[in-house]
Amino acid sequence: MKRPLVAGNWKMNLNRIQAITLAAQVAQQAVHWPTVHVALCPPAVYLDVVGQVLRNSPVALGGQNAHWETAGAFTGELSPTMLVDVGCVFVILGHSERRQHFGETDEMVNRKVKAALESGLRPIVCLGETLQQREEGQTQEVIRAQFAGSLADLSLEEIRQVVLAYEPVWAIGTGKVATPQQAEEVHALLRELLRNKYNEATAQAVTIQYGGSVKPENAAELLSQPNVDGALVGGASLKAQDFLRIVAAAHAVLEEE
Numbered sequence: 001m002k003r004p005l006v007a008g009n010w011k012m013n014l015n016r017i018q019a020i021t022l023a024a025q026v027a028q029q030a031v032h033w034p035t036v037h038v039a040l041c042p043p044a045v046y047l048d049v050v051g052q053v054l055r056n057s058p059v060a061l062g063g064q065n066a067h068w069e070t071a072g073a074f075t076g077e078l079s080p081t082m083l084v085d086v087g088c089v090f091v092i093l094g095h096s097e098r099r100q101h102f103g104e105t106d107e108m109v110n111r112k113v114k115a116a117l118e119s120g121l122r123p124i125v126c127l128g129e130t131l132q133q134r135e136e137g138q139t140q141e142v143i144r145a146q147f148a149g150s151l152a153d154l155s156l157e158e159i160r161q162v163v164l165a166y167e168p169v170w171a172i173g174t175g176k177v178a179t180p181q182q183a184e185e186v187h188a189l190l191r192e193l194l195r196n197k198y199n200e201a202t203a204q205a206v207t208i209q210y211g212g213s214v215k216p217e218n219a220a221e222l223l224s225q226p227n228v229d230g231a232l233v234g235g236a237s238l239k240a241q242d243f244l245r246i247v248a249a250a251h252a253v254l255e256e257e
């Protein structure tokens with residue numbers, strides 16, 4: 001495994017004090033596992049204050065969404081340059097909750113990915129099938145379509161800045177985790193799609209995270225899969241000890257290799 005990326009997606013949770021406390025706990029402890037790249041993605045309103053807590057720590061800051069324009073009449077939206085301004089390195093784009101509840105399409109995600117890259121952010125682009133799609137045997141087709149649409153027209157240099165997150169929709173927040181084999185199957189497909197579109201070196205350079213009910217108890221097995229390069233963690237990132245145990249598991253897997 002390359003240097004793993006373990007990112008916490010706090011979604012629409014926590015208040016200001018809780019956000020500061022959690023970020024401080026993660027920042028203090030993360031120094032013990034320098035082999036792991038750690039990032040926290042708080043709600044937008046807390047990005048600035050969490051960014052201040054993470055300053056001078058090895059933990060990176062990420063947004064949960066960004067618009068494709070850099071400024072203008074888009075009430076309620078945030079531009080990628082604003083995220084950079086408060087210290088973000090990453091931005092989650094195309095999360096299934098945004099696709100499901102806010103109508104984001106692959107085309108919209110693609111515009112956002114390009115704008116984020118242009119602003120110097122590293123997009124964490126989420127892809128994944130629903131339960132119905134999996135049961136109807138459409139997983140590969142869905143992943144291929146999301147890959148082609150969300151990542152259209154990216155140069156070799158650009159795709160190397162992108163992190164892919166395979167997040168089966170049926171595993172997000174449900175406690176139903178993909179088996180390591182199910183995860184590896186899709187991760188290997190994503191690696192193949194990268195290889196076919198770019199080249200072997202680029203395919204190997206791109207970080208592919210797994211997300212969907214990752215917990216301290218299942219992290220090591222998932223992260224041991226050859227094409228799993230990290231985790232995007234929702235629920236378990238809201239408790240410092242759980243999140244840090246996942247970071248520790250990534251470190252342990254790397255050490256064993």
Ligand code: PEP
Nearest residue numbers: 172173211212213234235
């Ligand atoms: C997520 O929202 O990206 C996620 C993976 O959530 P959870 O870990 O709670 O399933």
